[in-house]
Amino acid sequence: MGVLRGLRVVESSAFVAVPSAGMTLAQMGADVIRIDLPGGGMDAARWPVTPDGRSLFWAGMNKGKRSVAIDVADPRGRELAAELICAPGPDAGCFITNLPARGEMSFASLRERREDVIMVSLKGTRDGGPAVDYSVNPALGFPMATGPEGSADPVAHVLPAWDLIAGQMVALGLLAAERDRGRGRGGQLVELALKDVAAAVLGHCGIIGEVVVNGVDRPKYGNALYGGYGQDFLCADGRRVMVIGLTGRQWKSLVKVTGVGVPMAALGSRLGLDLNEEGARFRARDEITALLRPWFAARTVEDFAGSFDAAGVTWSVFRSFAEAVREDPDLSPENPMFHAVDQPGIGRFPVPASPISFGAMAPDRPRPAPELGQHTEEVLADVLGLASGQIGALMDSGVIAGPVPA
Amino acid sequence: MGVLRGLRVVESSAFVAVPSAGMTLAQMGADVIRIDLPGGGMDAARWPVTPDGRSLFWAGMNKGKRSVAIDVADPRGRELAAELICAPGPDAGCFITNLPARGEMSFASLRERREDVIMVSLKGTRDGGPAVDYSVNPALGFPMATGPEGSADPVAHVLPAWDLIAGQMVALGLLAAERDRGRGRGGQLVELALKDVAAAVLGHCGIIGEVVVNGVDRPKYGNALYGGYGQDFLCADGRRVMVIGLTGRQWKSLVKVTGVGVPMAALGSRLGLDLNEEGARFRARDEITALLRPWFAARTVEDFAGSFDAAGVTWSVFRSFAEAVREDPDLSPENPMFHAVDQPGIGRFPVPASPISFGAMAPDRPRPAPELGQHTEEVLADVLGLASGQIGALMDSGVIAGPVPA
Numbered sequence: 140m141g142v143l144r145g146l147r148v149v150e151s152s153a154f155v156a157v158p159s160a161g162m163t164l165a166q167m168g169a170d171v172i173r174i175d176l177p178g179g180g181m182d183a184a185r186w187p188v189t190p191d192g193r194s195l196f197w198a199g200m201n202k203g204k205r206s207v208a209i210d211v212a213d214p215r216g217r218e219l220a221a222e223l224i225c226a227p228g229p230d231a232g233c234f235i236t237n238l239p240a241r242g243e244m245s246f247a248s249l250r251e252r253r254e255d256v257i258m259v260s261l262k263g264t265r266d267g268g269p270a271v272d273y274s275v276n277p278a279l280g281f282p283m284a285t286g287p288e289g290s291a292d293p294v295a296h297v298l299p300a301w302d303l304i305a306g307q308m309v310a311l312g313l314l315a316a317e318r319d320r321g322r323g324r325g326g327q328l329v330e331l332a333l334k335d336v337a338a339a340v341l342g343h344c345g346i347i348g349e350v351v352v353n354g355v356d357r358p359k360y361g362n363a364l365y366g367g368y369g370q371d372f373l374c375a376d377g378r379r380v381m382v383i384g385l386t387g388r389q390w391k392s393l394v395k396v397t398g399v400g401v402p403m404a405a406l407g408s409r410l411g412l413d414l415n416e417e418g419a420r421f422r423a424r425d426e427i428t429a430l431l432r433p434w435f436a437a438r439t440v441e442d443f444a445g446s447f448d449a450a451g452v453t454w455s456v457f458r459s460f461a462e463a464v465r466e467d468p469d470l471s472p473e474n475p476m477f478h479a480v481d482q483p484g485i486g487r488f489p490v491p492a493s494p495i496s497f498g499a500m501a502p503d504r505p506r507p508a509p510e511l512g513q514h515t516e517e518v519l520a521d522v523l524g525l526a527s528g529q530i531g532a533l534m535d536s537g538v539i540a541g542p543v544p545a
Numbered sequence: 546m547g548v549l550r551g552l553r554v555v556e557s558s559a560f561v562a563v564p565s566a567g568m569t570l571a572q573m574g575a576d577v578i579r580i581d582l583p584g585g586g587m588d589a590a591r592w593p594v595t596p597d598g599r600s601l602f603w604a605g606m607n608k609g610k611r612s613v614a615i616d617v618a619d620p621r622g623r624e625l626a627a628e629l630i631c632a633p634g635p636d637a638g639c640f641i642t643n644l645p646a647r648g649e650m651s652f653a654s655l656r657e658r659r660e661d662v663i664m665v666s667l668k669g670t671r672d673g674g675p676a677v678d679y680s681v682n683p684a685l686g687f688p689m690a691t692g693p694e695g696s697a698d699p700v701a702h703v704l705p706a707w708d709l710i711a712g713q714m715v716a717l718g719l720l721a722a723e724r725d726r727g728r729g730r731g732g733q734l735v736e737l738a739l740k741d742v743a744a745a746v747l748g749h750c751g752i753i754g755e756v757v758v759n760g761v762d763r764p765k766y767g768n769a770l771y772g773g774y775g776q777d778f779l780c781a782d783g784r785r786v787m788v789i790g791l792t793g794r795q796w797k798s799l800v801k802v803t804g805v806g807v808p809m810a811a812l813g814s815r816l817g818l819d820l821n822e823e824g825a826r827f828r829a830r831d832e833i834t835a836l837l838r839p840w841f842a843a844r845t846v847e848d849f850a851g852s853f854d855a856a857g858v859t860w861s862v863f864r865s866f867a868e869a870v871r872e873d874p875d876l877s878p879e880n881p882m883f884h885a886v887d888q889p890g891i892g893r894f895p896v897p898a899s900p901i902s903f904g905a906m907a908p909d910r911p912r913p914a915p916e917l918g919q920h921t922e923e924v925l926a927d928v929l930g931l932a933s934g935q936i937g938a939l940m941d942s943g944v945i946a947g948p949v950p951a
Contacts, residue, residue, distance in 0.1 A: 142721045159749060163714075167721055181792050186772020186824060187755040187763075195751030195758065196772075202749075246904075264875065265882075269795070269859040273775050277787045278873055280866035282768075285703050286692055293777060293785055293863040295768040297691050300706035303746060307713030308569075312901045314720040315548045315573055319905070321727065327905035335882050338875050339897035340709060342883075343565060343608075345601030346866050347876065349593040351894040352601065356867030357593075362688075362701040366592020366602075369679050371699060379699055381683045386587050389675070418592060453675040457699040460686035460752050461762030467684055469670065469744050470753065476671075476741050477748075488757040491745035495718045498652075499725070499733035 141168015142497045147231040147522075148313065149174060149224045150204070151211065151244070153181040155272065155299045156261055156333065157237040158200035159306035164313070165203035166493035166503055172518055173201060174220050177208040177540030179511050193484045201508040202490065207519070208512035208540040215538045217243035219519070225253035226522050232326060233317060235309055237261040246328040255326035257316045259309050265332040272299040275334045279341055288361045305336040368393075368420035370428050371457065372435035380440060382431075383453040384420060396443070396450040397434050406430060464489075475502065482507045510542040547574015548903045553637040553928075554719065555580065555630045556610070557617065557650070559587040561678065561705045562667055562739065563643040564606035565712035570719070571609035572899035572909055578924055579607060580626050583614040583946030585917050599890045607914035608896065613925070614918035614946040621944045623649035625925070631659035632928050638732065639723060641715055643667040652734040661732035663722045665715050671738040678705040681740045685747055694767045711742040774799075774826035776834050777863065778841035786846060788837075789859040790826060802849070802856040803840050812836060870895075881908065888913045916948045 146169040150161040158173075165171040175183070185196040207223070210216040221243040224234040232253050234240075240260065242248065249256045263270030273295060276282060282293035312329040320326050341347050349355050362371040368384035384390035394403050403414060406426055412419035420427060440456055447454050456466075464470050471477065472489070480490035492503040519525045519539070533539045552575040556567040564579075571577040581589070591602040613629070616622040627649040630640040638659050640646075646666065648654065655662045669676030679701060682688060688699035718735040726732050747753050755761050768777040774790035790796035800809050809820060812832055818825035826833060846862055853860050862872075870876050877883065878895070886896035898909040925931045925945070939945045 142725050155750075162749065163717070184823060186827065187751045187759065187761070188772075188824065189754075189758055192824075195754035197751075198754065199749040199751045263859075265880070268854075269857055270861075271789055271791065271859055273770050273791075274787055274789055274859050274861040277777075277785075277863040278861040278869060279876070280864055280869040281702075281704050283863055283865045283868075286700050287698075292693075293768065293787075294692050294700055295777070295787065296687075296702055296704070296706075297766075297771070298687050298702070298706055298746070299750075300702075300704055300709070303706070303710050304713060307710060307717055308901055311569070311713055311717045311720065312903070314717065314724060315901075316903060318720060318724060318727075319548050319903075321724075325905060327903055329901060329903055331901045334875050335880070335897075335900040338873075338880065339882065339900045340704070341866070341869070341876065342895070342897035343568065343605040344561075344705075345593045345603075345605045347870055347896075348595075348601035348605065348888075348891065348894050350867045350870040352595055352892055353593065355593070356865050360703075362699065364679050365703070366594075371683075371701070379683075381680055381699075381701065383677055383680055385677065385679075417590060418594065418598075421592065448674075451675055453669075453677055453680050455676075455680040455684040457683040457689055458686050459689045459762050460747070461756045462689075463684060463686040463747070464753055464756040467744075469740050470685070470747065474671070474741070474744065476745065482754075485754065486758055488754050489748070490753075491741075491748035494741040494745045495714055495721075495735060495737045497718070497722060497725075497733055497735055499731060 140501060141166070141503060142500050143167040143169040145230045146170065146233065146317070147172070147228065148233045148235060151220065151236045151238050151240070153238065154185065155200065155302035156306040157235050157309055158182070159303060160235055160309035161204060162200055162202050163307065163310050163493070166505070167495065171204040172207055172223060172514070173204045174207050174209050174211065174223070175511055176212070177210055177512065177537065183511065189485055195485065198482050198485055198508040203506040204509060205514035205518055206509035206511055207515045210538050211244065213538055214242060217241070219538065220244055221249055221252055222523055223518065224249055225256055232256045233313060234258045235313060250326070255320055257313065257320060257326040257329065259313045259316070259329040261305055261309055262330070262332045264334045270334045272302045272333065275301050275337045278334070279337050284357050284359055286359050286361070288359050290359060301333055301337045304340070305331065305333050308336060363424050366421050367417040368424060368427060370424065372432060374435050374440050375437055376439035378440045379457040380435065381455050381457065385417060387415060389453045390415070390420065392450045392452045396446055396452055397431060399430055399434065402430055403427070478505050480505050480507050483510055512540045512542045515539050515541050546907060547572070547909060548906050549573040549575040551636045552576065552639065552723070553578070553634065554639045554641060557626065557642045557644050557646070559644065560591065561606065561708035562712040563641050563715055564588070565709060566641055566715035567610055568606055568608050569713065569716050569899065572911070573901065577610040578613055578629060578920070579610045580613050580615050580617065580629070581917055582618070583616055583918065583943065589917065595891055601891065604888050604891055604914040609912040610915060611920035611924055612915035612917055613921045616944050617650065619944055620648060623647070625944065626650055627655055627658055628929055629924065630655055631662055638662045639719060640664045641719060656732070661726055663719060663726060663732040663735065665719045665722070665735040667711060667715055668736070668738045670740045676740045678708045678739065681707050681743045684740070685743050690763050690765055692765050692767070694765050696765060707739055707743045710746070711737065711739050714742060769830050772827050773823040774830060774833060776830065778838060780841050780846050781843055782845035784846045785863040786841065787861050787863065791823060793821060795859045796821070796826065798856045798858045802852050802858055803837060805836055805840065808836055809833070884911050886911050886913050889916055918946045918948045921945050921947050
């Protein structure tokens with residue numbers, strides 16, 4: 140069911156951004172039909188993969204969708220795709236894509252077929268140039284501001300953050316346009332570019348202002364939290380922790396629980412800084428860290444975890460991915476968001492439902508990703524009303540495909 | 546105007562996630578009223594700041610909103626805030642927050658006042674524990690998988706990626722719930738937790754499956770693109786570039802334009818790998834990089850930029866933030882998303898409009914952030930119909946505040 144029950148969205152996509160948009164909408168209850176080439180799209184084998192080459196990534200990004208395999212390189216395939224996109228119904232006529240939509244699948248063509256169609260198109264750059272998360276990120280400065288202080292080496296991010304942000308924006312743009320359509324104002328083409336999404340964030344976070352107004356080119360500050368206090372520490376057991384003192388409350392609880400109130404006050408006096416101000420804490424971060432370092436070096440995480448939590452300190456152990464899965468209750472069945480799901484061809488493992496919980500709805504339960512082409516017949520029959528003979532003929536001609544037999 | 550014209554959203558927030566949600570909705574045309582304490586909320590002085598302490602961050606995250614200063618620590622202030630949230634109108638009754646909503650501002654109280662109210666509440670952890678982007682990130686594994694291969698040191702991210710993803714989800718959750726309400730199904734409480742947003746992404750990207758199904762704990766791979774080919778290179782002019790060969794097309798254009806087709810084929814033969822497969826390229830990444838390194842080392846960026854672009858290579862120079870602002874046309878007025886905006890108290894600098902463009906709407910033009918309390922009188926008069934005498938009395942009692950005189 141879900142809050143978006145009834146909404147139908149057709150997706151033609153690859154990789155992270157638009158697949159994650161469709162998956163988000165599917166987990167909120169929309170009927171999301173992903174169109175792929177027979178044999179799979181560009182992301183069909185995206186890593187991580189299982190030892191026999193099944194993509195764990197694809198399974199993650201396509202949960203709860205229906206999969207239709209159509210050869211959109213063939214005009215007959217594009218015609219079918221356009222019919223699916225433009226199928227009747229007040230809650231249909233929605234299309235999201237990050238692939239070039241040519242011919243029958245272009246917005247102009249779709250609009251001829253269904254006047255109130257909504258298409259959300261994500262490009263790399265706004266002029267159609269190639270750009271992916273891992274090329275956008277270096278261009279805009281983050282890798283040169285990430286990593287150890289003083290280093291000249293860029294550090295690329297591992298999380299495809301821009302893709303994930305852009306993906307939520309694709310879903311948001313769709314709902315906004317669909318809201319407008321529901322008010323009788325028609326459909327429209329909604330466009331965004333991955334690089335513009337990132338460029339806008341540079342503005343939103345004040346970084347463009349910092350360059351232009353302040354004339355400052357922010358360097359690497361290691362793991363220090365910029366503009367406040369936040370730092371990593373090595374503990375006696377060899378583990379590392381991050382502690383945060385951004386807000387006044389966070390700062391006070393950290394100082395209190397580590398018992399450094401007196402030397403911290405002396406430090407502030409010596410430096411002529413009011414360490415209750417976040418900016419002062421950032422300026423004095425090295426001295427603060429020097430003061431706290433012996434405290435952490437003398438203790439194991441177990442020694443202080445309980446008192447930190449009781450005092451409401453904002454902190455965390457650094458974990459590897461496997462440590463996180465093993466240790467963190469938020470990644471375990473203790474978290475009602477996770478359910479063991481049987482993913483055909485892969486196996487049973489913990490899969491997240493939507494992190495957004497709607498109070499008036501039953502909680503979402505995650506569904507597996509489809510097999511490629513699993514719903515080709517079903518969708519063409521249900522949505523387009525094709526007879527089995529027509530579907531068979533399309534299969535024979537290679538315009539569509541069902542699931543690959545195991 | 547904008548696609549969300551008419552929608553009114555009240556925001557009580559601080560820092561990144563919910564402010565960015567409100568700002569996104571405001572840039573799409575919603576009337577977003579941000580409530581802050583007189584004197585400002587926890588993020589009023591968030592860095593970067595100008596030399597005289599004005600927050601460039603706050604200005605970036607609150608563009609296009611109206612600002613109302615209400616002392617919500619005072620029950621009379623909470624009463625006023627609740628009245629604002631629950632003011633009549635089919636497109637009102639929407640509240641987004643990442644602060645504890647107590648008493649009159651709790652969902653239960655709001656619902657008594659307006660049965661179809663929608664409240665989106667973002668917490669740190671789902672049980673209400675403290676968590677911020679910079680503590681969530683270490684807990685879930687990314688810093689231990691980021692940075693130079695072989696290093697044991699965690700590398701924290703600089704971009705508050707989780708906050709930004711969660712912010713878009715807050716906006717999305719609001720529109721989804723408002724869509725449902727528009728279908729006569731009432732309002733609801735929508736909840737999400739920053740840590741769950743991140744934990745879900747760990748699942749979506751296949752990382753939990755990689756741990757549980759494959760038994761693999763992904764190590765640091767430096768700047769290599771995991772599972773495909775992507776690497777940074779030092780050029781003859783001292784600049785660094787990132788080149789991407791994730792898709793077949795990207796890979797072929799990179800091999801062709803660098804003229805390494807013959808040795809690359811020989812490399813594949815020698816290793817017994819088909820380098821047309823993305824996973825094979827990842828396995829052979831060190832050998833591929835060794836083959837390409839001399840090519841880049843012998844050339845300046847200027848030497849190859851034109852041919853890379855002409856060949857459709859997916860690549861980028863690494864830039865600092867200031868270099869990006871100076872050099873990248875996508876951060877300049879060449880990009881219609883950017884406009885010079887006069888931000889009171891700060892000055893004139895390039896500010897991004899919404900990166901989402903709606904074809905049926907005039908392009909968004911960015912508006913400055915309000916001064917704190919700039920719209921207190923206007924909003925209390927227009928939305929609640931308070932008379933100037935009532936507003937004056939509330940000002941005198943300190944329950945509300947107007948802008949601080951310059």
